[in-house]
Amino acid sequence: MPNDAIAATAEGLPNTTRRALLWGLAAASTAAAVAVAPDAQGAGALTSSGFPDQPESPALISAYQSFCDASVDLKEAHQAREWLADEWKHRWPLAPEALLWGANAQDGSYLDDGERDIIGRYIVRDTADLTKRMSAKFRRATPRTCFSVLTSSRAREIVEKWKRSSPKGRTEKARVRHELFRDKMIREYETNIVLAEQYEAETARLREISGAEAARLLVKEVDGRVLTAANEVSQCRAYTVAGLGMKADALTVTASALMKITKSDESPLGQIARFIESVAEVAGGAAV
Structure with a gap:
């Protein structure tokens, strides 16, 4: 199954790499939705699922792109810190x-x-x-x-x-x-x-x-940008499954600690966490 292959591939990857894979899938879904929507029979046409067939919100796409860009910058900042650690490892007591x-x-x-x-x-x-x-x-x-x-x-x-x-x-x-x-x-x-x-x-x-302190501050600054961008994503409305995947992805990243704690919980928080995870998985699988 394609979805099983994606999950197995993503599971062993670092968080940033796994997110990049999910972003790619969600972006592909968005591109498909935008391309197909103009062919719908009028603005109020419905898909087989009963939802309006319409392009995704440009505001959400723009906000999600900013979120992805900030996340890539964060990954690069982390990588720069790791390279610095390797360079100074032999001198560290x-x-x-x-x-x-x-x-x-x-x-x-x-x-x-x-x-x-x-x-x-x-x-x-x-x-x-x-x-x-x-x-x-x-x-x-x-x-x-x-x-x-x-x-x-x-x-x-x-x-x-x-x-x-x-x-x-x-x-x-x-x-x-x-x-x-x-x-x-x-x-x-x-x-x-x-x-x-x-x-x-x-x-x-x-x-x-x-320069380790400067590298630490850079990671902190870019991490703040990721949180801000994720909040912008959360403020936008979604009109497609891919759009819901974008919002779920941003929330999964920024609330990862809470997601891990509550995912197996039987409380409403646990139900919400499992729902968010399911939305992200379905949105990613839609592009396969």
Whole structure:
């Protein structure tokens, strides 16, 4: 089936590439609708589905084209950032082992952020050479992961917390043992403050001289244009299935996070999300 082939092809593609495929299909549907409409038997002629056979709204076509152009610009801005990351990868330092905290930080499981590269992507690193603080059992079970990274500000908070703590224990011996441990923690984290400051200074310097910050701001600016263009699409009326596909496509892109959350929900939001997805799929399939 043609539709099955399209879905299978699009599924494994990056979001921007998958959207480009859907845009092409929707654009082809629009072109067909515009070409066929003048042959209808009068302005009020009906198609077999019972809807007026008329060309798509020029305003919607124009708004959707602007949306597509902005989306292409966003894809190019993201690609430029990825090229920048590749160019500077050999100069980007990994965080010192002493600053590595919890594993699987890419899942957002920790208060402290995971280790990232020059453009903000999570760094998933090998654990085989992390022998100072990682046990052999951990390294075998977790050969690769992203660690959360201790920051200088977080280390200072820990130092201050230890300094404020009072000796604990029922006996004098226990209180002395706790005090020795407290002093050890203070020394360790004061050392980590220095390590973290050095790491943060070097990564900040590389982000500045590489142009990574400018690239990030460009992505943010173009992303804003995509959202604005998508809103323009949503404000236009649609007269064809392809037009509905344009509106659904724009909404799917701008509300992608909400769509993923609600798509399997049994609430009205879930029903709306599934309807939008169906409209986009039908509009795309109409061109095949």
